[in-house]
Amino acid sequence: MKYKIGDLIKDYIDNIVGRDACKCNIKLGILNDENIDELVKEKEIYSKKVDVIERLFTLDSNTNKAPIQSNLTENEYKLIKGIYIDRLDIHCTKVARKLNLNPNSAGGIKFNAIKKLKKIEVEL
Numbered sequence: 001m002k003y004k005i006g007d008l009i010k011d012y013i014d015n016i017v018g019r020d021a022c023k024c025n026i027k028l029g030i031l032n033d034e035n036i037d038e039l040v041k042e043k044e045i046y047s048k049k050v051d052v053i054e055r056l057f058t059l060d061s062n063t064n065k066a067p068i069q070s071n072l073t074e075n076e077y078k079l080i081k082g083i084y085i086d087r088l089d090i091h092c093t094k095v096a097r098k099l100n101l102n103p104n105s106a107g108g109i110k111f112n113a114i115k116k117l118k119k120i121e122v123e124l
Helices: 004-017 021-030 036-057 067-071 072-085 092-098 101-117
Strands: 002-005 120-124
Touching: 002 004, 002 036, 004 036, 004 101, 004 120, 036 067, 036 072, 067 092, 067 101, 072 092, 072 101
Parallel strands: none
Antiparallel strands: 002 120
């Protein structure tokens, strides 16, 4: 199944970081025979999505760059990584300050990065 990286990242922050409660986590407390198969399948798909995102942001030991860096500017990469992977904060301006980036342009940087990432598809 193909997914757009930008959508995976949004799903990642919504579910892992916790802006919205993860459907899996909500349902896990209410397991019964009717929904167990659906939950197991949902959790497997979600785990694959998380693995893909983490691989995209993991530095390659040979190049010392993450695979996703070739698609983003340095500031876009730093900001997206700071928000979604390192989870410095959910507010892009606060993350920008922590990373010594211009906080006034953080919203635009984040918007452009996500826009670029929504054009790239990955196979799960």
